[in-house]
Amino acid sequence: MQEKAISILELLRIKPSPRSLDYVKNKTQFHLHHLLTEQRHPLTWNLSQVVKGDTEKGLKLLFGVDEDIARKLESLAEDEAEIQKLERASQAIVQALQKGNKIFFYGCGSTGRLAKFMESSLWRPFWRRWKNKRQWKSLFSLLPPRIEDRLVGEMTGGDRALISALEGFEDLQIIGRLQVDDRKITRGDVVFCITEGGETSSVIGAILAAAEKWKSDEAEARNHLYFVYNNPDLVLEVLERSRQVLACPAITKINLTTGPQAITGSTRMQATTIETFVLGLILERAVFKLLASHLNRTQLARLGFKEEPDFKKEFRSFSRLVSSLLSCSREIATLTDLEARTYQRGKRTTYFAKRALLTVFIDGAERSPTFHLSPLDPVTEKKRHSLFQVWTEARNHLEAWHRLLGRSFRGLDFNFYQPVLAREVHDPYLREVALQSLLKAGKEQQNLYDFSFSQENIQRRSPQDGDLGLMVGLNEEIKELNQKDSCWQAFARLCSEKKTSLALVFMGDESEETFKRKIEKSSFLRRAKNVCVPFSGDDPLGLREQLVLKMLLNAHSTAVMALLGRVVGNTMTAVNPSNLKLIGRATYLIMSHVNDTLSAGEWREKHGPVKPISYAEANALLFNCLESPVCRASERSEVELSIVRALESLRLKRFVSWEKAIRIVKEQGLEAYLCRYNPRLRSL
Numbered sequence: 001m002q003e004k005a006i007s008i009l010e011l012l013r014i015k016p017s018p019r020s021l022d023y024v025k026n027k028t029q030f031h032l033h034h035l036l037t038e039q040r041h042p043l044t045w046n047l048s049q050v051v052k053g054d055t056e057k058g059l060k061l062l063f064g065v066d067e068d069i070a071r072k073l074e075s076l077a078e079d080e081a082e083i084q085k086l087e088r089a090s091q092a093i094v095q096a097l098q099k100g101n102k103i104f105f106y107g108c109g110s111t112g113r114l115a116k117f118m119e120s121s122l123w124r125p126f127w128r129r130w131k132n133k134r135q136w137k138s139l140f141s142l143l144p145p146r147i148e149d150r151l152v153g154e155m156t157g158g159d160r161a162l163i164s165a166l167e168g169f170e171d172l173q174i175i176g177r178l179q180v181d182d183r184k185i186t187r188g189d190v191v192f193c194i195t196e197g198g199e200t201s202s203v204i205g206a207i208l209a210a211a212e213k214w215k216s217d218e219a220e221a222r223n224h225l226y227f228v229y230n231n232p233d234l235v236l237e238v239l240e241r242s243r244q245v246l247a248c249p250a251i252t253k254i255n256l257t258t259g260p261q262a263i264t265g266s267t268r269m270q271a272t273t274i275e276t277f278v279l280g281l282i283l284e285r286a287v288f289k290l291l292a293s294h295l296n297r298t299q300l301a302r303l304g305f306k307e308e309p310d311f312k313k314e315f316r317s318f319s320r321l322v323s324s325l326l327s328c329s330r331e332i333a334t335l336t337d338l339e340a341r342t343y344q345r346g347k348r349t350t351y352f353a354k355r356a357l358l359t360v361f362i363d364g365a366e367r368s369p370t371f372h373l374s375p376l377d378p379v380t381e382k383k384r385h386s387l388f389q390v391w392t393e394a395r396n397h398l399e400a401w402h403r404l405l406g407r408s409f410r411g412l413d414f415n416f417y418q419p420v421l422a423r424e425v426h427d428p429y430l431r432e433v434a435l436q437s438l439l440k441a442g443k444e445q446q447n448l449y450d451f452s453f454s455q456e457n458i459q460r461r462s463p464q465d466g467d468l469g470l471m472v473g474l475n476e477e478i479k480e481l482n483q484k485d486s487c488w489q490a491f492a493r494l495c496s497e498k499k500t501s502l503a504l505v506f507m508g509d510e511s512e513e514t515f516k517r518k519i520e521k522s523s524f525l526r527r528a529k530n531v532c533v534p535f536s537g538d539d540p541l542g543l544r545e546q547l548v549l550k551m552l553l554n555a556h557s558t559a560v561m562a563l564l565g566r567v568v569g570n571t572m573t574a575v576n577p578s579n580l581k582l583i584g585r586a587t588y589l590i591m592s593h594v595n596d597t598l599s600a601g602e603w604r605e606k607h608g609p610v611k612p613i614s615y616a617e618a619n620a621l622l623f624n625c626l627e628s629p630v631c632r633a634s635e636r637s638e639v640e641l642s643i644v645r646a647l648e649s650l651r652l653k654r655f656v657s658w659e660k661a662i663r664i665v666k667e668q669g670l671e672a673y674l675c676r677y678n679p680r681l682r683s684l
Contacts, residue, residue, distance in 0.1 A: 008613050009620055011649045012656070016620035017627060019429065023583060024616045029239055030171070030580035031615070033588040035231050037197055037267055041065055041260035044570040048671055049681075051562040056333035058562065062269075062555040063329070065262040066322045069274045072258045073315035076278075083311050085252060086282055092190045092223045093286035097144050101188040103151040105279070106179065106206045108170050109369075110268040111194040112155020113362045114276050116162060116405070119153030121358045122280060122541045124406035126287065130303060142294050149407075151283075152183055156202040157437070158412045159405065160445040162361070164368055164375035168433030170579045173205030173241065174424050175434070178417055180209040187213040190224050194275055196267030197581070198229030198236045204245055211250045221250035228254045228279065230271040254278070262558065264571045265585050268366045269554050273547065277318065280543035285309045287541065304540030321548050324534050325555070328512075331531040335470075335503055336556050338529055340563035342468040342501070349388045350463045350500075352453065352491045353472040356507075357392045357404055359546050360472050361451075363553035364388050369582070371566040372574040372637040378448040379460065389461060390451050393487040397450035404451065411443035453487060462498060469495035473506045474545050475535070482521050492524035502528040505552070507545045509536035565669040566637075568593070569681065573670055574637040577622065590642045591618035593674065597647055600678040610650050621646060625658065634662045640670045647677065 009016070016024075023030075032038055044061050051058030076082050093103055105115035127148040130136045144150060156175055157166035169175045176193075179202075185191060193207035207227050214221030227245050229236070233255065236242040245251055256274045261267055288305050295303070325332070342349055353360040367388075368375040374385035379397070394400035401409045417438055425431040450457050463469050471488060473481075480486040495502045504525070506515060515532040519525045533552065535545050561567055566574040573593070577586040595612040597603055603610075613621075625631045625638040625645075634641070645661035664673060675681050 006610060006650060006653065008617050008646055008650060011654065012621070012624075012645065014620055014624050016616070017623045019627075020616075020620045020623040022429075023580075023623070024619050027580055027584075029241065031584045031587075032197065032199065032581055033584065034238075035197055035199070035235055036257065036259060037231055037261055037271060038265045038585065038588075039260040040264050040570055041262055044262050046681075047263070047570040048562045048565075048567045049569075051559050055336050055559060055563070056329050058559050059329050059333055059336065059555050060326065062262045062558060063322055063325050063551070065270055066273065066325075066551055067319065068258040069270055069277070070319040070322060072256065072274060073277075073318045077312040077315040082254075085254065086278070086311055087285075088223055089190070089192075089226055089252070089254075089282045090285040090289060093283070094289045096188060096190045096224070097147065097150055097286075097290060099188060100144060101150075101190070102185065104180075104183065104185050104189055104191045104210075105151070105153045105194065106155070106176065106191070106203060107194040108156035108200045108202050109165060110272045110366060111196055111200075111203070111275065112157070112161060113365070114194060114272055114279070115153040115155055115192075116159075117153070117276065117358055117362065117546070118279060118283060119151050120404065120406040121546055122283060122543060123151040123153075124148045125355070126541050128406070139291075139294060143290070152185075154179055154183055156200075158441055159401075159410050160412075160441050162404075163365060163449060165578055166437035166441055167578050168430050168437050169202060170581070171201050171430055172421075172425060172434060173201045173208070174420060175417075176202040176205030176207075177209040178420060179412075180206050182413070182416060185210060185213075188224070190226075192226045192228060192279060194228040194279070196230045196271035196275070198231045199239050199242045199581075201241060204241045207245060207251060208248070211248055214250050218250040222252045225251045226254055227251050228256065228275055230255075230257050230267065230275070232257055262555075262570065263370070263567065265575070266370055266558070266572055268370065269558070273551060273554075276550070277543070277547055280541065280547070281309065281311060281314055284541050284543060285311070304538065306538050321544060321551070324548055325552055328531055328533055331529075332552060332556055333559075334529055335505065335531055336559045336563070338501065338503060339468055339470070339556070340560045342466070343387055343560070343564060345466060347464070347466045347468065348384060348386075349468040349470055351388060351390045351470050351472060352392070352487075353390070354393055354403075354477060354487070355474045355542070356472045356546065356549055357390070357451075359549050360553065361390050361404060363550065363557055364390055367557055367561070369576045369578060370572060370574070371561045372576045374635075376449060377461075379450050380448060384461060391453040391457065391491070392451055394452035395454055396452055396456070397447065400450060400452040401446050409443060409446035411445060412438060412441040414438055414442055453491060458494065463495055463500040465499040467498070467500045468503065469500045470503045470505065472549070473504070474542070474549070475508050478506055478508050478510060478515065478518065481518055481525065489522065489524065492522065492528070496524050504528050504530040505533070505549075506531070507533045507535045507549055509534070565671060568671045568674065573639050573643070575639060577626065577638060583619075583622070586639050587615060587619040587622055589639050590622060590646070591615055593643045594618070594646045594650075597674060597678045598650070600680060602679055603677045606677075607651055613646060618642070618646075628658055630658045630662070634666075636662060636665050640665050643670065644673055647673075651677070
C-alpha cells in the first residue's frame with residue numbers, strides 16, 4: 001500500500017512561526033542530535049518500563065551506566081600522555097597559587113554547578129576546616145594569603161543560575177567572555193572551562209577570552225588553559241564554535257567521553273560525574289603538592305593525605321564507588337518509591353542537609369529543566385509550585401546562601417553587562433531574551449530565595465501532613481544525629497509534629513548495624529526510612545563521598561521521575577526547551593517518537609502507512625506549542641503535547657486541538673498512549 005501524503009501542518013492548521021523558520025534555517029549549529037551524548041544508551045533503553053515493574057532493577061540499570069565511567073578511567077590510567085596532561089594541570093595550579101594568581105573553573109548548567117562545587121564544596125571547606133585550628137597557624141603563614149579565595153567557581157549567569165537557567169545566556173559566547181573579565185581573570189591564572197557536550201557557546205566564549213590573554217606565548221598558555229568535554233573530537237568538528245577551540249594550540253584539551261548518558265542527553269549524570277572526579281583529583285593533587293613543600297608525612301596525614309594522591313590508582317578504584325551504591329540498591333529503591341508516592345498523592349518533599357547541601361541542592365535544581373518541573377519557589381510566591389525545597393542550618397536567607405556557597409552571593413552587574421549585550425548581540429530574539437535574563441541575575445536575587453531552617457521559613461513553608469522530610473548527611477555528621485540540641489533532631493521533631501514522613505540518607509564508614517543502633521536511640525528517627533551508604537578511605541577534600549552522593553541522588557531522582565511518567569524508555573520527553581540546544585533536542589524527540597510509532601506494525605495495520613514527519617514539521621509544532629497560552633497554562637511538557645497532538649491528528653486524519661492533547665496526556669500519560677499504538681515499546 002502506498003504511503004498517504006498527509007501534511008501534519010495542514011491537518012493542524014499550523015503555519016511555521018518566524019522563530020521556527022529561523023531555527024530550522026539559521027540555527028543548524030544547534031541541531032545536535034548527532035552528538036554521542038544525545039544518543040540512547042542500550043543498557044537503559046526500556047528504563048521507564050523496568051522502573052515501573054521493579055524500582056531496584058531500574059536503579060541497577062542506572063548505576064550500570066556509571067560503569068562506563070570506570071571503563072573510561074581505566075583507559076586513561078593506561079594513557080601516559082593523558083596522565084602527564086593532568087599532572088601539568090596540577091603543577092600549574094601550585095605554581096599559580098605560589099605566584100599569587102587565581103584558579104578559575106567555568107561552566108554552564110550542570111558544569112556550571114560543577115564549577116561552584118569545586119569552590120564551595122571542596123576548596124573552601126578544606127582550608128576553613130584547618131585555618132582556625134591553633135596547631136596549623138604556622139602553616140597558613142607560609143601559604144598564599146587568603147588562599148580560600150584563590151579558587152573561583154563561576155557558571156553562566158552567576159550564582160542566580162544555580163536556581164534555574166537564565167534563558168539566552170548559554171547561547172552567547174559574549175556572556176562567557178564578559179564573565180571572564182568580570183571575575184578579573186588575567187594572564188597567569190589557571191582556567192578550566194567545562195562543557196559536557198563540548199559545544200556550549202558561553203563556555204567556548206570563556207576559554208577563547210582566556211586564550212586571548214596569552215597570544216604571545218602559546219606553550220605557556222597550554223599549561224594554564226584547559227577545555228574539558230565529553231564528546232569525540234570528530235563529532236564536534238562539524239560545529240564551528242567547537243572547532244575554534246579544538247584547533248587552538250594555546251588550549252589543552254581534556255576529552256572525557258564515556259558514551260551515551262543513562263537518560264538521553266542528560267549530561268548531569270555520567271558526563272558531569274567523570275568531569276567532577278577528574279577535576280577534583282587534579283585539585284586534590286595540587287593541594288597535596290602545595291602542602292608537601294611545608295609539611296612532613298605525619299602532618300600531611302593529619303590533614304587527610306595519608307599518602308600522595310595518584311591519578312592511575314584513583315582512576316582504577318572508581319568502580320568501588322559504584323559498588324558501594326549497588327550494595328544498598330534495595331534501600332535506595334525503598335526511598336525512591338517513597339518520594340514518588342509522595343508526589344503521586346499531591347504532596348511535597350523538604351530536603352535537609354549541612355555539608356552535603358550543595359550536592360543536594362544541585363540535584364534538586366537540575367530536575368527542573370530535565371523533567372519539566374517548577375524550579376525552587378521564591379519567597380514572594382504564596383503558593384508552592386515546586387515539588388521540593390532544600391533547607392539547611394541557618395538563621396536567615398543570607399546565612400543560608402553563605403552556607404551553600406561558602407561566601408557571599410555574587411550577581412551580575414547590570415551596568416557592566418547590559419551595554420555590551422545591547423551592542424554586540426545581533427540576533428534580536430537572543431538579545432531580547434538575554435537582556436530580560438540579565439534583570440534576574442543581579443545581587444538582589446539572593447533576597448528572593450530562602451533555604452534556612454529558620455522560624456520564618458517554617459511559618460512560610462513548613463512540611464505538612466503527608467509530605468516527606470529527607471535528611472542527607474556525610475560521615476562525621478552521623479555523630480550529631482542523637483544530640484538533643486542538633487539541627488538534625490530539630491528537623492526530625494518538626495516532621496513528627498507535622499505528621500511528615502521522614503527518611504535519612506547518610507554516607508559513612510560505620511556499618512549499617514551501627515547506623516541503625518544510633519537511629520534507634522531517637523524516638524523521632526527510629527521510624528524513618530534510611531539509606532546508609534558504606535564509604536571509607538582517604539578523602540581529604542571530601543570529593544569521593546560527595547561524588548557517591550551525587551550518583552545516588554541522580555539515579556534516585558531519575559527513577560522517581562520515571563515512576564511519575566516523566567521518562568519514556570530512556571528519553572527525556574519532559575525536557576524544558578529553554579535554550580537553542582534543548583529546542584533541538586525537543587524537536588528531535590518529537591520527530592523520533594512520532595515516526596517510531598508511525599513505523600510500528602500495529603499502527604500501519606490499523607491506520608495504514610503514513611509519511612514520516614520532518615524535522616522542520618516537528619519544530620514548527622514545537623514552537624506552536626511554546627507560543628500557545630493554553631499549553632503554557634497546562635504546565636505539561638511541550639514534547640509530550642506535540643507528540644500526542646501529531647499522532648492523534650494523523651490517526652483521525654483531521655484537526656486535533658491542543659486542548660485535546662492536554663487532556664489525553666493528563667488522563668493517560670505519554671508512555672501509556674504510545675504503547676497503545678506501538679506495543680513493542682513495552683518489550684524493547
